[in-house]
Amino acid sequence: MFDSPWRDDFPTLNNHQQTSPFIYLDSAATAQTPLAVxxxxxxxxxxxxxxxxxxxxxxxxxxxxxxxxxxxxxxxxxxxxxxxxxxxxxxxxxxxxxxxxxxxxxxxxxxxxxxxxxxxxxxxxxxxxxxxxxxxxxxxxxxxxxxxxxxxxxxxxxxxxxxxxxxxxxxxxxxxxxxxxxxxxxxxxxxxxxxxxxxxxxxxxxxxxxxxxxxxxxxxxxxxxxxxxxxxxxxxxxxxxxxxxxxxxxxxxxxxxxxxxxxxxxxxxxxxxxxxxxxxxxxxxxxxxxxxxxIGMDIIADHEDKLMVYAEEQMQTVNSLSIYGASVNRVGVISFNLGNHHAFDIGSFLDNYGIAIRTGHHCAMPLLQRLQQPVVCRASFGLYNDTHDIDVFVERLQRIKHLLG
CATH class of the missing domain: 3.40.640.10 (Type I PLP-dependent aspartate aminotransferase-like (Major domain))
Structure with missing residues (x-):
């Protein structure tokens, strides 16, 4: 278990904490902006x-x-x-x-x-x-x-x-x-x-x-x-x-x-x-x-590498969850689907739980054709994410799986 020492540098993440747990897992689309910027x-x-x-x-x-x-x-x-x-x-x-x-x-x-x-x-x-x-x-x-x-x-x-x-x-x-x-x-x-x-x-x-x-x-x-x-x-x-x-x-x-x-x-x-x-x-x-x-790019990369390993290990505990691509030599993103449930439904459920992911074809239709999937869910990570984010994310996936069957 480890925290991100940089989370407090990002106002958007902190503002949401006042009303509900807010976990941002959409950095591949756009990363949050630190106060200094x-x-x-x-x-x-x-x-x-x-x-x-x-x-x-x-x-x-x-x-x-x-x-x-x-x-x-x-x-x-x-x-x-x-x-x-x-x-x-x-x-x-x-x-x-x-x-x-x-x-x-x-x-x-x-x-x-x-x-x-x-x-x-x-x-x-x-x-x-x-x-x-x-x-x-x-x-x-x-x-x-x-x-x-x-x-x-x-x-x-x-x-x-x-x-x-x-x-x-x-x-x-x-x-x-x-x-x-x-x-x-x-x-x-x-x-x-x-x-x-x-x-x-x-x-x-x-x-x-x-x-x-x-x-x-x-x-x-x-x-x-x-x-x-x-x-x-x-x-x-x-x-x-x-x-x-x-x-x-x-x-x-x-x-x-x-x-x-x-x-x-x-x-x-x-x-x-x-x-x-x-x-x-x-x-x-x-x-x-x-x-x-x-901060140092090497420090950021090490933090994200550990986070990716932890995220994939925890996500694999969710029944019927399919992760796409090889885990070796992978950084930044994990794309997945949950059983036969539509990615948009999973994304909407997670949004209601205060978790932001990306769903759709991700402007990569030829790749999704190779995966034989019309749409997939994508969780993507930044330097402000930590193992707590992953734990809540996976727990909510478990809850969604229980609700949808």
Whole structure:
């Protein structure tokens, strides 16, 4: 048995304690936000509010300095070689769409191939489908094996001289499995192709080192990293950083505008950041990373690993409960169903008991088709969860099983 020493840092969790036990097991959808992040954003709006990169007055200069410091904080967090490699976006989805709409038109031709897996979130499927249809590209699927894992031998069979990109999730948002990113990247680079990693789930559970991974693109969202919504990050390796064209046009991303044609663009990262950015969100993301660094990612990972082991052991005591995926090398999430009862019913019962989980297809319909399930329940964990949360969760599952039969 162990508690989370960080729970009190999260106001939403504490506010619910006044009325009923509130157990938040939906961090894979969005993680709760610590008070430090909320206060940092409030301070910007209260005392520092101005736009960036446009003004010579003190407020604007101060806001610009703080935003660029946040960019450096992100770069350090993922071990990028330069803050220029860090592009601020609205989230993982926009980051992936940015790559799809810049890399593919620039580096592919009709008949070339993209490889994705059948465990991807829709955000790492649909953009590639849209551009494949537009550009005449072929999508090949790296399928999970019988253990719901990705086998590198299967990837090798898909690679060819026509391969131009592998788009791969770091950690599955349904199965929680950690994929062999570094090995897969090495294989893909051997045929001259690029690798994009969807890090939406990976960024909060493991120390990310983009140099060690060797990936060309790494995308993640702030709100899954204990930061605010509406802000995300795209890391671009130097190989492609200044070779990709802008995706959106507007203010801030230009060098010189003239009519009727002849506009030139800024260098990275600003060439990819048209318009006024989400300054408060960026500062909040930087503060979220400061919060995580203060605790230590290794300490957080150890806490979550112990919690995952305990959760699975306790959940297995519930009769007729099916857990999907292998327990080895799994972090963050446990997906399950209870007998033949619909996942929505289980989620509704748990909500009445003060427990928040996620139910549905989790924006991963191809994966659920492999599981032969239309919907599943998903419990996902953060640094604020502890064994007490698991005990109450499992006791309520036992109660639901007794009530529904």
């Amino acid at each position: 909320i206060e940092r954003m409030q301070r910007f709006y209260t005392h520092e509010y101005a736009t960036v990169h446009r003004g010579v007055h003190r407020l604007s200069a101060h806001a610009t300095q703080n935003m660029e410091q946040a960019r450096q904080t992100v770069a350090n967090f993922v071990n990028a070689t330069s803050s220029d490699q860090i592009i601020f976006t609205k989230g993982t989805t926009e980051a992936i769409n940015l790559v799809a709409n810049t890399y593919l038109p620039t580096f592919t031709q009709a008949g070339d191939e993209i490889i994705i897996t059948d465990m991807e979130h829709h955000s790492n499927i649909v953009p590639w489908q849209m551009l494949a249809e537009k550009l005449g590209l072929t999508i090949k699927v790296w399928q999970m094996n019988a253990e719901y894992r990705l086998d590198l031998d299967d990837l090798q069979k898909l690679l060819s001289k026509k391969t131009k990109l592998l788009a791969l999730t770091h950690i599955s948002n349904v199965l929680g499995c950690i994929n062999p990113i570094k090995a897969a990247t090495t294989m893909v680079h051997q045929v001259g192709a690029a690798v994009l990693i969807d890090g939406a789930q990976g960024i909060a559970h493991q120390q990310v080192d983009v140099q060690d991974m060797g990936c060309d693109f790494y995308a993640f969202s702030g709100h899954k990293l204990y930061g605010p919504t509406g802000v995300g990050v795209l890391y671009i390796a130097n190989t492609y950083l200044n070779k990709l064209p802008p995706w959106e046009g507007g203010g801030a991303m230009i060098e010189y505008v003239q009519l009727p044609m002849g506009t030139t663009y800024q260098t990275a990262p600003w060439r990819f950041e048209a318009g006024t950015p989400n300054i408060a969100g960026i500062l909040g993301l930087g503060e979220a990373i400061n919060y995580i660094n203060h």
